[in-house]
């Protein structure tokens with residue numbers, strides 16, 4: 301069955317999901333691909349040159365309503381958000397996301413503006429750094445690591461940061477590089493990932509037409525907690541004073557949860573090991 305409609309891939313990356321959407325959608329459909337990373341947008345433009353159903357937008361998913369307004373689109377059939385960093389971001393040494401390569405500490409998904417990780421680390425208070433490492437990285441030694449960073453400032457490279465972290469932690473966690481949680485926390489701070497996600501969920505739900513679906517793939521518990529709570533709140537009937545005479549429609553929930561949490565199967569994890577911690581949840585707006 302050929303499906304038709306306007307769909308949004310809010311996290312284009314290198315377009316795996318967009319390509320699949322274009323495969324299953326008919327000639328009258330449109331896909332709007334959004335990403336805050338200019339390199340993802342450059343890749344998207346190449347794909348759009350071959351398929352006139354695809355439109356590519358540079359921006360944040362928290363401003364999805366504005367981005368769609370710019371394309372004269374007021375509502376869509378579906379929005380997909382595949383959170384976190386893309387493989388090209390992690391694997392390109394120049395981007396500074398990973399301690400596997402020595403590079404300038406950048407970590408911005410959108411390299412056209414905003415503060416780099418080095419700028420933030422060299423300017424933030426010790427208390428702020430410790431809070432970010434604790435809240436976003438669940439780092440046990442957040443205070444020690446923050447103190448070591450502040451004492452060694454300025455810090456410019458991924459290797460300097462990784463070495464500092466290793467020295468500040470009293471012992472390493474088996475199987476995990478010492479700096480994993482610290483790098484994750486700083487990346488989430490630099491890109492404001494949780495506030496973006498919270499605003500992105502609201503924006504995406506707002507542009508859905510009745511019966512439209514929002515699918516979100518998250519990669520760690522902090523993200524999934526936000527998604528789960530947002531979906532639960534939308535799918536609860538409104539709290540109305542008892543014995544108040546209300547029409548049935550007024551007591552209905554805005555949405556229903558149609559899937560999730562779904563985990564990838566073994567074959568998918570084998571083919572794509574980075575998918576191992578992914579969780580998919582799907583919400584459908586009331587018709």
Ligand SMILES: C[S@@+](CC[C@H](N)C(=O)[O-])C[C@H]1O[C@@H](n2cnc3c(N)ncnc32)[C@H](O)[C@@H]1O
Pocket residue numbers: 310311312313314315316317318334335336337340359360361362382383384385386387409496497500
């Ligand atoms: C996990 S990757 C998506 C991979 C994609 N599904 C694919 O098939 O290649 C996440 C992408 O979302 C982008 N991104 C993250 N947060 C964003 C936001 N708030 N707004 C727009 N794009 C965002 C990142 O730049 C990255 O390219």
